[in-house]
Each structure stands twice: as C-alpha cells, then as structure tokens.
Amino acid sequence: xxxxxxxxxxxxxxxxxxxxxxxxxxxxxxxxxxxxxxxxxxxxxxxxxxxxxxxxxxxxxxxxxxxxxxxxxxxxxxxxxxxxxxxxxxxxxxxxxxxxxxxxxxxxxxxxxxxxxxxxxxxxxxxxxxxxxxxxxxxxxxxxxxxxxxxxxxxxxxxxxxxxxxxxxxxxxxxxxxxxxxxxxxxxxxxxxxxxxxxxxxxxxxxxxxxxxxxxxxxxxxxxxxxxxxxxxxxxxxxxxxxxxxxxxxxxxxxxxxxxxxxxxxxxxxxxxxxxxxxxxxxxxxxxxxxxxxxxxxxxxxxxxxxxxxxxxxxxxxxxxxxxxxxxxxxxxxxxxxxx
Amino acid sequence: xxxxxxxxxxxxxxxxxxxxxxxxxxxxxxxxxxxxxxxxxxxxxxxxxxxxxxxxxxxxxxxxxxxxxxxxxxxxxxxxxxxxxxxxxxxxxxxxxxxxxxxxxxxxxxxxxxxxxxxxxxxxxxxxxxxxxxxxxxxxxxxxxxxxxxxxxxxxxxxxxxxxxxxxxxxxxxxxxxxxxxxxxxxxxxxxxxxxxxxxxxxxxxxxxxxxxxxxxxxxxxxxxxxxxxxxxxxxxxxxxxxxxxxxxxxxxxxxxxxxxxxxxxxxxxxxxxxxxxxxxxxxxxxxxxxxxxxxxxxxxxxxxxxxxxxxxxxxxxxxxxxxxxxxxxxxxxxxxxxx
Numbered sequence: 001x002x003x004x005x006x007x008x009x010x011x012x013x014x015x016x017x018x019x020x021x022x023x024x025x026x027x028x029x030x031x032x033x034x035x036x037x038x039x040x041x042x043x044x045x046x047x048x049x050x051x052x053x054x055x056x057x058x059x060x061x062x063x064x065x066x067x068x069x070x071x072x073x074x075x076x077x078x079x080x081x082x083x084x085x086x087x088x089x090x091x092x093x094x095x096x097x098x099x100x101x102x103x104x105x106x107x108x109x110x111x112x113x114x115x116x117x118x119x120x121x122x123x124x125x126x127x128x129x130x131x132x133x134x135x136x137x138x139x140x141x142x143x144x145x146x147x148x149x150x151x152x153x154x155x156x157x158x159x160x161x162x163x164x165x166x167x168x169x170x171x172x173x174x175x176x177x178x179x180x181x182x183x184x185x186x187x188x189x190x191x192x193x194x195x196x197x198x199x200x201x202x203x204x205x206x207x208x209x210x211x212x213x214x215x216x217x218x219x220x221x222x223x224x225x226x227x228x229x230x231x232x233x234x235x236x237x238x239x240x241x242x243x244x245x246x247x248x249x250x251x252x253x254x255x256x257x258x259x260x261x262x263x264x265x266x267x268x269x270x271x272x273x274x275x276x277x278x279x280x281x282x283x284x285x286x287x288x289x290x291x292x293x294x295x296x297x298x299x300x301x302x303x304x305x306x307x308x309x310x311x312x313x314x315x316x317x318x319x320x321x322x323x324x325x326x327x328x329x330x331x332x333x334x335x336x337x338x339x340x
Numbered sequence: 341x342x343x344x345x346x347x348x349x350x351x352x353x354x355x356x357x358x359x360x361x362x363x364x365x366x367x368x369x370x371x372x373x374x375x376x377x378x379x380x381x382x383x384x385x386x387x388x389x390x391x392x393x394x395x396x397x398x399x400x401x402x403x404x405x406x407x408x409x410x411x412x413x414x415x416x417x418x419x420x421x422x423x424x425x426x427x428x429x430x431x432x433x434x435x436x437x438x439x440x441x442x443x444x445x446x447x448x449x450x451x452x453x454x455x456x457x458x459x460x461x462x463x464x465x466x467x468x469x470x471x472x473x474x475x476x477x478x479x480x481x482x483x484x485x486x487x488x489x490x491x492x493x494x495x496x497x498x499x500x501x502x503x504x505x506x507x508x509x510x511x512x513x514x515x516x517x518x519x520x521x522x523x524x525x526x527x528x529x530x531x532x533x534x535x536x537x538x539x540x541x542x543x544x545x546x547x548x549x550x551x552x553x554x555x556x557x558x559x560x561x562x563x564x565x566x567x568x569x570x571x572x573x574x575x576x577x578x579x580x581x582x583x584x585x586x587x588x589x590x591x592x593x594x595x596x597x598x599x600x601x602x603x604x605x606x607x608x609x610x611x612x613x614x615x616x617x618x619x620x621x622x623x624x625x626x627x628x629x630x631x632x633x634x635x636x637x638x639x640x641x642x643x644x645x646x647x648x649x650x651x652x653x654x655x656x657x658x659x660x661x662x663x664x665x666x667x668x669x670x671x672x673x674x675x676x677x678x679x680x
Contacts, residue, residue: 069445074431074434087430090430091414091427094447095414095448098448103446104445104446105409106443106444107438107443108434108435108438127443234629261629265678285624286626290629290630338604338608
C-alpha cells in the first residue's frame with residue numbers, strides 16, 4: 001500500500017506540544033544542549049529518539065545557507081559508443097560526493113547561458129552550494145558568468161583558448177599525454193608511419209589529443225600527410241582509416257573509440273601477434289568487448305579529487321592543488337578472437 | 341577568478357532595509373501582492389528585479405514542505421556491457437523530472453536497509469519529496485519500509501514473489517514479452533531447436549525473461565534440454581553457448597547482451613544471410629556496434645511515465661495507471677561485416 005504523500009512528520013512544535021515545553025527549549029536541546037536543565041534535556045532527547053524527529057534540512061539551510069548539494073548539468077543522451085564516459089563520471093561524482101556528505105542535484109539545460117542561469121537560481125534559493133561544470137569549451141561563457149553571479153564552482157575540464165590562464169578551480173585529464181603514449185608505443189613496436197584520426201580542428205579536447213600524437217611523430221618523415229580530421233562516428237572512421245592506410249599508414253591513433261571501431265575492419269590486415277596497431281580513446285565497453293587498445297581516463301580518481309576541491313572551496317581552505325592535470329593510462333589489448 | 345564561496349545574496353531583510361519598508365511588506369509583495377499599496381508594490385518589485393532576489397527554496401520548503409526533489413539511489417558502478425542501461429535510466433529520469441520542475445537527488449547506499457534509512461532521513465529533513473526505487477527484488481524490504489516511514493515512492497521494477505500483489509505505484513518493462521518475441525521470430529525463420537541462455541534461477545527479472553522463451557518454445561519437442569543458466573558475463577556465455585550448440589540448438593535467446601557477446605564466436609557458423617540466430621537483451625552500445633540482435637527497453641518512455649506517476653502521487657490525484665507494464669522492442673540486425 002502506498003503511503004499518503006503528506007504523512008505528518010514530527011516538527012519542533014509538535015514535539016514541544018507533546019512534551020509541554022517551549023519550542024525554544026526543544027531547539028536548545030538540539031543546538032545548544034548545555035543550556036538546558038539535565039532532566040528536561042533527557043526527556044526531550046528521549047522523545048526525539050522515539051519520534052524520529054530530525055532537524056529540517058530546509059531550516060538548517062536557512063540558518064547556515066548550506067544545502068550540502070552540488071549542481072551538475074546533465075547533457076542530452078548521446079546514444080553512441082562514447083556517451084558512457086560522461087554517465088560514468090556522473091556516477092563516480094555522486095559516489096565521491098556522498099563520502100563527503102554531499103549529494104548531487106542533477107538538472108538539464110538548453111545551452112551554456114541557460115546552465116548559468118539555472119545554477120544561479122539554484123544557488124540564490126540555497127538549493128545548492130556549488131556547481132561542477134563539465135565539457136569546457138573554447139570561449140566558454142560559464143566561468144565568467146558564474147563568477148559574476150558569485151556562485152562557487154569547479155570545472156572538470158581545463159579552460160581552453162583565451163581562458164587558458166583563468167585562475168578558477170579545475171581538474172582535467174591530459175588527453176595529449178595519452179595519444180603521445182599511444183604513438184610512442186607504436187614507434188617502439190617498429191612503426192614509422194603512424195596516422196592520426198581525429199575530430200575537426202577547433203575543439204580544445206580534439207586539438208589536445210592531436211597535439212600529443214604530433215609530439216610523438218615529429219621526427220618521423222611524412223607524418224603531416226597521415227592526419228585526417230572527421231566527425232566522430234564509426235562510419236567516418238571507416239572511410240578515413242581506409243584513406244590513411246592508402247596513404248601508407250601502418251598504424252593509427254584515434255581520438256575516440258567510435259573512430260577506432262570504424263577503423264577496425266580496414267586495419268585487420270595489420271594484425272600482428274594478435275594485436276592491432278590501432279588505439280582508441282576512452283576505454284569504453286565496446287573497446288573492452290572487442291579487445292581494442294584504448295586510452296583510459298581515471299574517472300573515479302578525477303571525481304574524488306573534484307569533490308576534494310569542492311570541500312576546500314566551500315570551507316574556505318587555501319587551495320593546495322586547485323588546478324590539476326591527471327595522466328590517462330594506455331591499455332594495450334589483443335583483439336578478441338571473434339573480431340580477428 | 342573564483343568567487344568567494346559565501347558571496348552575499350539578497351534576502352528579504354536586505355531588500356527591506358534597502359527600500360525602507362518592513363520585511364513583512366517585501367514578503368507580502370512576493371506572496372500576496374494584492375494587499376500591498378500599488379506604488380509600494382511596484383517599488384519593491386523593481387528592486388527585486390534589479391537585485392536578483394528570489395524566494396529561498398529553503399524558506400519555501402519550510403512553508404510548503406515541498407523540495408521539488410526526487411531521491412534516487414545510485415548503485416556501485418558495474419563496469420561491464422550491461423551497466424549502461426541503468427546509467428541511461430538515471431539520465432532519462434533527470435531529464436523527465438526537469439520537464440515537470442523536479443530535480444533528482446542522487447545518493448549511494450550500502451544495502452536496502454541503508455537505502456530506506458537514507459530516503460527516510462532525506463524526507464524527514466524535507467530534502468526530497470518522494471523516492472524512485474530501482475532493481476526490485478524478490479523479498480524486497482524497501483516498499484514496506486518506506487510505507488512504514490510514510491515516504492511516498494514509485495518503483496521502476498514490479499514487485500516480485502510474495503509482494504507481487506502489492507498495491508504501490510510501479511512501472512516495469514515486460515522482459516518476458518521481449519524474449520517471447522525473440523524466440524517466435526526465430527521460429528518464424530524456421531528454427532525448431534532454440535536454446536535459452538539465462539541467469540541462475542531465483543531472480544525475478546531473470547526468471548521472467550526465461551518464462552517468455554518457454555512460452556514460445558512450449559510446443560517444440562526437446563526444448564527443456566536447451567536451457568542453461570549461468571552467471572552473467574561473456575566468459576560464462578561462451579562456454580554455455582558451446583554446450584547448447586553441442587546439444588543441438590541452432591539458435592539462442594540470451595538474458596543479456598553480455599551473454600550474447602560471449603555466445604557470438606560459437607554461433608558464427610550459424611550465420612545466414614548476414615544475420616546470426618542469436619538475440620541479446622538491453623540493446624547496449626556493444627550490441628549496436630557488433631550488429632547483434634537484441635531487445636530494447638523503452639527507457640526514456642519509462643522515465644517519463646514514472647515522473648508522471650510521481651506528480652500524480654504528490655498532487656494527490658487519483659491514479660489513472662499506477663501500475664504499468666511496457667513492452668520492449670525486438671531489434672533484429674545483421675552482424676557487422678568485421679565480426680562475421
């Protein structure tokens with residue numbers, strides 16, 4: 001049987017009436033027990049235990065202006081191979097927040113301006129204490145918007161472009177270090193013609209992943225021809241991979257597992273000792289199922305560190321590491337037998 | 341530059357002081373404007389617009405006892421093929437909630453008792469209005485626990501076992517209808533020896549998926565031998581599929597995409613016209629990438645309907661459809677060329 005939606009909860013007032021004491025006395029027992037006579041205190045405490053009364057979060061939020069909640073925008077569902085990484089981040093952030101007594105308030109927004117306005121509104125109404133931003137972009141309007149509104153925030157994603165020297169709290173994963181490690185591992189395996197299959201120029205994340213590959217292959221002649229930048233997805237990945245192999249590439253580093261999945265059939269002829277010279281990015285379930293090599297972002301660690309930053313920021317502690325860049329892990333795998 | 345964490349927000353009192361009126365007057369303009377003189381009302385409204393004051397959610401929650409927030413437990417990360425479905429549900433529920441003015445409060449819990457206690461605590465402190473339960477189990481202690489605590493809730497997942505006639509609000513997807521449709525489509529393609537690869541007996545969800553297959557194959561002789569129930573995962577799926585094929589199965593219905601992924605290599609010899617006679621469950625990114633047939637749960641629709649139930653429940657409307665069973669969709673695919 002479903003309960004009535006508005007079942008009576010014990011309040012300060014109902015407890016006081018039941019005990020024949022003043023509302024202030026009950027409040028004192030909760031907030032300042034030393035100023036209440038011991039026998040009254042014990043009687044009130046016993047009633048609190050028996051009735052299950054707990055101080056209202058709303059009342060506490062009014063007094064302290066702390067909601068113990070963190071705003072996080074949820075983006076529209078990406079129904080592809082790569083979308084799982086952000087869902088995993090949301091999940092990890094909620095678990096890390098809980099360990100520090102915080103909860104996550106999820107909301108949707110139509111665009112960056114709407115996101116700032118929603119966070120500002122949640123903050124003004126003491127529904128949240130702080131926001132976590134994700135998906136930082138070149139020309140991002142959110143850091144300045146939230147700073148102007150006086151809302152504390154931390155960002156998962158570094159500031160890109162003109163904002164790069166911004167002093168706000170952020171944490172990111174060094175994607176370029178990942179693609180550089182991938183390309184160097186292919187060089188160590190004897191490859192000298194290593195292609196890069198990435199996203200169109202102009203996105204901070206995509207350009208960073210490309211830069212890592214470029215650092216690794218800078219001394220290999222002809223590498224500049226071995227680069228194609230296409231929309232994310234298996235189909236564009238398949239076509240671009242075929243073209244890069246036609247230009248003489250013998251190995252590929254990709255900006256995503258979607259692109260790597262698309263590149264797989266074209267690369268099958270390059271299989272050596274059970275492993276493809278093909279590396280994706282994000283270590284998605286699809287990569288693990290197929291035995292594709294990929295670059296793993298330490299999402300759980302990132303979430304725990306971001307929550308640490310949130311706590312430092314709200315407690316007004318001097319920031320020890322208020323801008324952090326984590327290194328991803330290159331995961332080399334043998335292709336699953338059924339995909340060979 | 342990151343803002344100070346406790347930047348001053350306008351309050352009723354600061355607005356009243358600035359305007360030289362009483363706090364009650366400002367409150368009246370917001371809550372009961374007709375009782376305030378027009379020129380005062382307009383002056384206060386202009387100041388409210390200029391200062392960005394918004395009534396505190398905490399204050400409103402104290403008055404109305406509504407937080408406009410829905411509690412949802414987040415389970416530990418399942419790092420496999422199937423975990424994506426619950427992350428997608430969380431995502432869909434947050435988007436559907438937003439469209440009705442509600443937010444999602446995510447929390448973690450160690451077990452069912454801890455979940456009930458956390459929800460009860462959030463409800464007593466007016467941090468949430470209602471809870472959404474997921475992953476309903478045989479012998480689930482949560483419905484009775486929440487009912488006893490007077491917390492409204494709706495469940496994604498029907499009550500199983502002895503609770504099956506429970507009258508609480510729930511919505512579920514008819515998994516058995518999905519496996520039945522899968523088996524019937526294999527019968528229509530000419531198969532007479534259709535195996536079932538499922539989870540150990542005793543879970544409501546797993547037994548339901550098995551029952552659908554059983555309904556479809558009831559008239560096919562020898563079907564009872566063509567059933568194996570193993571732990572979820574690609575490795576158990578691979579071994580069980582080989583065994584079922586050795587027993588003469590020419591087609592398989594699986595309780596999950598993990599099991600189907602494991603079964604894929606053993607089934608490759610059964611490929612006909614580009615399609616495997618193998619059906620998974622949950623239509624995960626892995627199934628889509630490989631071109632595995634699977635059963636798709638209407639997660640977005642389910643989330644929207646659950647939020648509709650929440651609104652009905654909290655508004656005290658008579659429930660029109662307070663127990664709903666949605667039908668999943670059988671998605672037949674040709675195996676991706678690279679996996680053939």
